[in-house]
Amino acid sequence: MDLYAVTSLLVLWVTCSRAATNQTLVYSWVTVEYDWPNDTMKAEYIKTKKYIVENNIVTGIKLYKDDVFLTVSRWRPGVPSTLNRVVTKGGKSVLQPYPGWEDQTVGQCGALQYVQSMEVDPNTGFIWIIDNGRTDTMETTPSNLCPPKLVVYDINKKKEVRSYTFPDDVANHTSCFLNDIVLDYVNGDVKFAYITDTNDAKLYVYDYDKDESYFFQDDTMKASIPGGKFPIDGIAMSPDFKYVYYCPLDGLGTFQIATSVLRNKDAAFSQHVRSVGQRVGKTGGITYGQRSIFYGLLFKNGVQRWMVEEDAQQTGYDKVTLTTDQLIVHDDVRMRWPDTFGWDDSGHLWFTANDLTTYLDRTKDFSGASGPNMYVWKVFVNEGSYLSKARDQGQTNADKSSSGATSVLHCVGLRVALFVVLLLFGIP
Numbered sequence: 323m324d325l326y327a328v329t330s331l332l333v334l335w336v337t338c339s340r341a342a343t344n345q346t347l348v349y350s351w352v353t354v355e356y357d358w359p360n361d362t363m364k365a366e367y368i369k370t371k372k373y374i375v376e377n378n379i380v381t382g383i384k385l386y387k388d389d390v391f392l393t394v395s396r397w398r399p400g401v402p403s404t405l406n407r408v409v410t411k412g413g414k415s416v417l418q419p420y421p422g423w424e425d426q427t428v429g430q431c432g433a434l435q436y437v438q439s440m441e442v443d444p445n446t447g448f449i450w451i452i453d454n455g456r457t458d459t460m461e462t463t464p465s466n467l468c469p470p471k472l473v474v475y476d477i478n479k480k481k482e483v484r485s486y487t488f489p490d491d492v493a494n495h496t497s498c499f500l501n502d503i504v505l506d507y508v509n510g511d512v513k514f515a516y517i518t519d520t521n522d523a524k525l526y527v528y529d530y531d532k533d534e535s536y537f538f539q540d541d542t543m544k545a546s547i548p549g550g551k552f553p554i555d556g557i558a559m560s561p562d563f564k565y566v567y568y569c570p571l572d573g574l575g576t577f578q579i580a581t582s583v584l585r586n587k588d589a590a591f592s593q594h595v596r597s598v599g600q601r602v603g604k605t606g607g608i609t610y611g612q613r614s615i616f617y618g619l620l621f622k623n624g625v626q627r628w629m630v631e632e633d634a635q636q637t638g639y640d641k642v643t644l645t646t647d648q649l650i651v652h653d654d655v656r657m658r659w660p661d662t663f664g665w666d667d668s669g670h671l672w673f674t675a676n677d678l679t680t681y682l683d684r685t686k687d688f689s690g691a692s693g694p695n696m697y698v699w700k701v702f703v704n705e706g707s708y709l710s711k712a713r714d715q716g717q718t719n720a721d722k723s724s725s726g727a728t729s730v731l732h733c734v735g736l737r738v739a740l741f742v743v744l745l746l747f748g749i750p
C-alpha cells in the first residue's frame with residue numbers, strides 16, 4: 323500500500339472526525355456594518371450620531387431556513403437597527419434591518435426599540451420578538467420612551483400576527499430587561515411564551531389565547547454570587563414541553579420548573595422549583611435541543627453540553643441532575659462570551675461570541691488592529707431545536723435524525739474499513 327493511499331485515508335479520517343465534532347466560523351466582524359440604502363444615509367446617521375460604530379455589538383441569534391437573524395442591543399445610543407437579517411452585499415456579510423428600516427425608529431413605539439432576543443418557530447415560520455421598549459439601558463440615564471412588548475411576526479407572509487404590550491405592573495416600564503424567550507406548545511400550537519427579566523429578576527408568562535401576561539418571582543432567579551448584578555438570564559424548554567430550565571447569569575445554580583406550574587397564573591412557584599445542580603461556569607444563554615441542554619461559558623470561552631437524556635435514564639426527568647456534562651467547543655480568543663444560541667435544520671447549534679466585557683468597559687478595539695470583535699459559530703451536534711418536533715412528533719424531524727445517524731454510521735464504516743486496510747497491508 324503506497325504512502326499516497328495511506329495519506330488519503332488519514333485525510334478522510336480527520337475530515338470525518340472534524341465533521342462530527344468541530345466548529346465552523348460562519349461570520350466574524352470588527353464592527354457592525356449595515357445594509358444602507360445609500361452612502362448619503364449612512365453619512366447622515368454618523369453625523370447625527372444615530373450610528374455610533376463602537377456602540378454596536380451583535381448579541382442575539384436565531385435562524386429560519388436559510389436566514390440568520392441577529393440582534394444588536396440598544397444598550398447605548400447610536401444603534402441604527404436592533405433586529406436584523408444577514409445579507410451579502412458586495413461580497414460582504416452585512417446586517418439588513420428586519421423587517422425593514424422603518425421598524426427601527428427609536429421613540430416610535432410601534433417600531434422595535436431594543437430587542438435582545440427572539441425565538442423562531444420552525445413549524446409556523448413565526449418570529450417571536452421581545453422588545454424592551456427602553457433603550458440606552460447601560461447608560462447612566464436610560465431612555466424609557468416606550469413600553470415593553472412582544473411582537474409575533476410571520477416571516478413568510480411578511481406581516482404582524484400579534485403585538486402585545488406588557489402592563490407596567492407585570493414588566494416595569496422603567497426597569498425591565500426582557501432578555502430571552504422560549505415557547506410552549508400545547509396540543510400542537512404555541513399557547514405560552516416564557517421570558518426572563520435580567521434586571522428585575524422575574525419570569526414572565528405570556529398566555530397567547532387569553533392575550534394576557536403575569537409573572538413569577540423566586541429567590542432562585544436572583545444573582546447568587548457576592549456582588550453579582552445580573553439575575554435570571556438563560557432559559558430552555560424541554561422538547562416534550564414538560565419542563566423549563568433557567569439560570570441566573572451571576573451564579574452557577576440551574577433550576578427546573580414544570581410547565582404545568584407556569585401555565586397556571588396562581589401556582590405556588592416556589593414550592594415546585596427544583597435545583598438540578600451547578601454549571602461549570604457563568605452562563606448567559608442556554609438552549610435545549612432534542613436530548614441535551616447547551617450552555618455558554620462566558621469566561622471560560624466555550625460551550626458546554628449537559629446530556630439531560632442520559633442522566634434522566636437513571637432518575638427520570640423529575641429528579642434529573644446535572645451530571646453528564648462536557649465541553650464541546652472552546653477557543654480562548656474567538657469564543658469569549660458565547661452568549662446566545664440558535665438552531666438550523668441540519669443538526670447544527672449556532673452561537674454568537676462578542677467578548678462583552680471589553681464592550682462594557684469600552685476597551686474594545688474597533689480599528690481592526692486586534693482582529694474581529696464579534697463571531698458567529700456553528701457546531702454540528704446532531705440535534706435540532708426543542709421546537710422541531712413540537713407539532714408532529716416523529717415526522718418533522720425524521721429526515722433530520724436519520725441523516726445525522728447516517729453520517730455517524732458513515733464515519734464508523736469508514737473507520738472499520740480503514741482499520742481492515744491497515745491490518746491487511748500494514749503501514750509502509
Ligand SMILES: *[C@@H]1O[C@H](CO)[C@@H](O)[C@H](O)[C@H]1NC(C)=O
Pocket residue numbers: 359360362363
Ligand atoms: C437614500 O435612501 C433614503 C432611504 O431610502 C432615501 O430617503 C434618500 O432619498 C436616499 N438618498 C439618496 C441621495 O439617494
Ligand SMILES: *[C@@H]1O[C@H](CO)[C@@H](O)[C@H](O)[C@H]1NC(C)=O
Pocket residue numbers: 490491494495496497
Ligand atoms: C417600576 O420601577 C420603578 C423604579 O424602580 C419604581 O419607582 C416604580 O414604582 C415601579 N413601578 C411599578 C408599577 O412597580
Ligand SMILES: CC(=O)N[C@H]1CO[C@H](CO)[C@@H](O)[C@@H]1O
Pocket residue numbers: 336339340344345650651652653
Ligand atoms: C476546539 C476544538 O475542539 N478543535 C479541534 C478541531 O479538530 C481538530 C482536528 O481534529 C483538533 O486538532 C482541534 O483541537
